Amino acid sequence: MLRNAFPPRLDPPAPNFDERIRGKLISGALPLESPKAMWGGYGTRRPCAVCETTIREAEVEYELDMPGGRRLFMHMGCHSAWMTERIRLGFA
Numbered sequence: 296m297l298r299n300a301f302p303p304r305l306d307p308p309a310p311n312f313d314e315r316i317r318g319k320l321i322s323g324a325l326p327l328e329s330p331k332a333m334w335g336g337y338g339t340r341r342p343c344a345v346c347e348t349t350i351r352e353a354e355v356e357y358e359l360d361m362p363g364g365r366r367l368f369m370h371m372g373c374h375s376a377w378m379t380e381r382i383r384l385g386f387a
């Protein structure tokens with residue numbers, strides 16, 4: 296199997312991606328608060344909390360330790376998009 300056939304996903308997100316994130320922030324599916332701690336590593340095939348696709352081994356995964364014990368996993372790019380929407384909504 297050619298591992299290089301699956302490069303990290305760097306293509307820009309779909310145009311309505313920011314809107315979807317905003318909807319999730321408003322509904323509570325994604326938190327508005329800042330994480331207590333955060334780690335980065337390679338994907339372990341967990342679903343991304345933001346885009347809901349699998350974070351593959353070749354992709355960078357961020358693990359977020361949220362207040363209240365909630366743990367979130369997201370792609371590096373999805374994390375940036377989440378941060379941006381939180382700032383737009385005035386929570387960062």
Ligand SMILES: [Zn+2]
Nearest residue numbers: 343346370373
């Ligand atoms: Zn994602």
